[in-house]
Amino acid sequence: MSNEREQLQTKLNELDVMRDSLVEALHKASMAEANEGDTSDPHKDRQETVKTKSGRKPKNFQYYQNMRRTNSRQYYSGKVQAQVVEDAQALGAKYYDTDD
Numbered sequence: 001m002s003n004e005r006e007q008l009q010t011k012l013n014e015l016d017v018m019r020d021s022l023v024e025a026l027h028k029a030s031m032a033e034a035n036e037g038d039t040s041d042p043h044k045d046r047q048e049t050v051k052t053k054s055g056r057k058p059k060n061f062q063y064y065q066n067m068r069r070t071n072s073r074q075y076y077s078g079k080v081q082a083q084v085v086e087d088a089q090a091l092g093a094k095y096y097d098t099d100d
Helices: 002-035 061-070 078-096
Strands: none
Touching: 002 078, 061 078
């Protein structure tokens, strides 16, 4: 039983590293897309009060990283993962801003 737990924990750690790498790659891609041929502020077109499709005020990357560290079970739930995607899409590159 202990060996199975160790294998499971190893796999969870690997997946977390892969996820962090994916998030970093998505961040770089969204920043590159926002800056392609445009030197103006990529956020100036966005309204100050952005809403998601479901009508919630979207949370940023930092919020979800804190949740992942403090309550990983909730963070990895399907509901929260869908909210992460929805919020990132609603905020665009601003999703990674930490100025809030």
